[in-house]
Amino acid sequence: MKTPALTTKSRLAPALWLLLLCCSAGTVQAQGQLRTIHQERSLYRNILVTEDGSRRCMRFTVAELDGQNQSCRFLKDHDKLVFPYAKMVLTSLLVQDHPKRILIVGLGGGTLVHTYSTLFPQANIIIAEIDVAVVKVAHTYFDFTATNKISVAEEDGRLYVKRAGLRGEKFDLVILDAFNGDYIPEHLMTAEFFEEVKKLLGDSGMVVANTFSGSRLYSAESQTYAKVFGKFFNIRMNTSGNRIIVATPQALPDAATLKQRAAALGDRLAGFDVSLDEMLQYIHADTDWDTKERIITDQYSPVNQLNN
Amino acid sequence: MPAKSPTPVAPRHHNTLVLCLAFISGFIIMAIELLGGRILAPYFGSSIYVWGSIITVFMLSLSLGYLAGGHLSLHQPRLSRYGTFYIAAAVLLLPLIFFGNEIMEALFLRMQDPRYGSLLVSMLLFFLPTAVMGMIAPYSVRLLVVEHERSGQIAGLLYFISTLGSAFGTLATSFYLVLWFEVNQILLTMAVALLLAGALALVVGRKAAITPALPS
Numbered sequence: 001m002k003t004p005a006l007t008t009k010s011r012l013a014p015a016l017w018l019l020l021l022c023c024s025a026g027t028v029q030a031q032g033q034l035r036t037i038h039q040e041r042s043l044y045r046n047i048l049v050t051e052d053g054s055r056r057c058m059r060f061t062v063a064e065l066d067g068q069n070q071s072c073r074f075l076k077d078h079d080k081l082v083f084p085y086a087k088m089v090l091t092s093l094l095v096q097d098h099p100k101r102i103l104i105v106g107l108g109g110g111t112l113v114h115t116y117s118t119l120f121p122q123a124n125i126i127i128a129e130i131d132v133a134v135v136k137v138a139h140t141y142f143d144f145t146a147t148n149k150i151s152v153a154e155e156d157g158r159l160y161v162k163r164a165g166l167r168g169e170k171f172d173l174v175i176l177d178a179f180n181g182d183y184i185p186e187h188l189m190t191a192e193f194f195e196e197v198k199k200l201l202g203d204s205g206m207v208v209a210n211t212f213s214g215s216r217l218y219s220a221e222s223q224t225y226a227k228v229f230g231k232f233f234n235i236r237m238n239t240s241g242n243r244i245i246v247a248t249p250q251a252l253p254d255a256a257t258l259k260q261r262a263a264a265l266g267d268r269l270a271g272f273d274v275s276l277d278e279m280l281q282y283i284h285a286d287t288d289w290d291t292k293e294r295i296i297t298d299q300y301s302p303v304n305q306l307n308n
Numbered sequence: 309m310p311a312k313s314p315t316p317v318a319p320r321h322h323n324t325l326v327l328c329l330a331f332i333s334g335f336i337i338m339a340i341e342l343l344g345g346r347i348l349a350p351y352f353g354s355s356i357y358v359w360g361s362i363i364t365v366f367m368l369s370l371s372l373g374y375l376a377g378g379h380l381s382l383h384q385p386r387l388s389r390y391g392t393f394y395i396a397a398a399v400l401l402l403p404l405i406f407f408g409n410e411i412m413e414a415l416f417l418r419m420q421d422p423r424y425g426s427l428l429v430s431m432l433l434f435f436l437p438t439a440v441m442g443m444i445a446p447y448s449v450r451l452l453v454v455e456h457e458r459s460g461q462i463a464g465l466l467y468f469i470s471t472l473g474s475a476f477g478t479l480a481t482s483f484y485l486v487l488w489f490e491v492n493q494i495l496l497t498m499a500v501a502l503l504l505a506g507a508l509a510l511v512v513g514r515k516a517a518i519t520p521a522l523p524s
Contacts, residue, residue, distance in 0.1 A: 044356070155353070155355075155422065156355050156422070159351075162350075162416070185349075187350050187354060298346075298349075298350045298491075299490035299491045299492055300491070
């Protein structure tokens with residue numbers, strides 16, 4: 001997922017310039033500078049693992065050096081979340097807590113898998129990841145390991161969801177985290193796909209999607225979620241180019257309930273550097289988009305064109 | 309082998325018509341190929357296998373179409389038959405438009421392997437219309453060539469026009485058409501365009517057959 005340009009850009013750009021200079025000069029990089037510790041070309045993309053003095057990141061592109069980290073973690077504290085988007089995802093626990101079966105579409109560096117398996121050690125977590133190489137890199141560089149509770153389906157997310165639906169499987173939580181800044185798989189943002197996801201949720205599940213907050217796509221995507229789920233929550237922070245959509249077939253809790261739950265969860269998420277009390281202000285269910293925008297369907301899905 | 313019929317000398321406007329129609333078929337072939345990925349994605353994903361399957365099927369069907377079209381051009385080549393290729397292609401596009409989802413759903417349930425599932429479904433959906441459109445290119449060359457010294461030049465011109473059509477078809481579809489229309493609306497429009505192109509060739513071809521314009 002594209003990371004906040006505001007924060008990373010200013011921090012990384014000078015460091016990367018230095019890195020390029022260092023590389024071309026063939027000098028040894030000093031501690032604290034960004035360096036590439038692994039690079040490989042998969043069927044779908046370039047995967048890079050970079051490290052600076054404090055954190056290790058997975059990224060999918062070299063061309064745009066700033067703001068393109070897929071997934072980062074601090075070297076010293078693996079729990080503490082680096083990016084606002086991951087904190088915004090966790091905020092969805094206000095809408096629904098205690099997931100027992102979780103499906104995550106898109107592995108990346110496994111940040112969300114680590115977070116949810118730490119918070120809910122008894123939960124079964126299934127990850128659909130199209131790129132085998134991402135699974136391998138997550139394993140080697142981000143300690144991602146399949147266990148008897150955590151398994152990976154190496155296939156397209158849409159296919160996994162469709163087949164799981166046909167098998168009658170249910171999930172308490174489905175997290176959609178398959179987009180990166182460059183390209184959105186069109187078939188993962190259509191009303192038909194959301195219907196298939198909804199089928200997995202039964203009456204009480206919840207879908208949490210990590211997606212974009214700008215451009216015409218914001219309206220089109222919102223229209224599509226509204227069509228399938230009715231009212232849904234948006235979590236947006238002005239420090240992040242991301243937004244998190246939280247949708248459920250159930251009625252949404254009101255503001256007072258959210259507040260109560262934030263209090264009840266208390267400092268359970270403190271280890272992840274998330275204060276739900278603080279996050280409360282970013283969650284809302286207003287219709288803040290252009291409702292004239294067309295709904296995205298399998299037949300009409302110019303999502304990449306709309307995202308420009 | 310063809311009988312020793314006098315070489316038909318087509319009026320000049322026939323050549324223009326053939327070139328225009330070749331442009332249209334080039335445009336449509338690539339537009340459909342591009343939409344193919346979109347059509348298959350809900351059932352077979354957007355993995356590299358899906359594109360591999362689609363491109364394989366298009367190349368295969370075009371190659372066989374070239375062969376068949378070249379063979380047909382041996383027997384009394386005429387504009388009216390050329391027109392029937394377009395009409396056949398239009399008709400063969402209809403299953404893709406009206407039963408595409410049903411076909412893909414049936415296969416999705418039966419085929420677990422994303423590679424051969426997408427290959428088979430690409431065959432079912434795209435093979436026939438694309439093969440018929442492949443017949444157009446060699447047949448066009450036959451209609452255009454009068455003297456064999458110029459056959460290479462004519463073939464070059466024809467490839468130029470039809471491949472230019474393909475370039476525009478790719479660009480128009482990926483940049484604009486998918487932004488404005490639904491996939492099936494685009495496909496249906498193309499079927500209608502093929503139908504009209506075919507009808508035009510039929511009418512013009514018939515007229516020429518009834519009133520032989522030029523004494524040989």
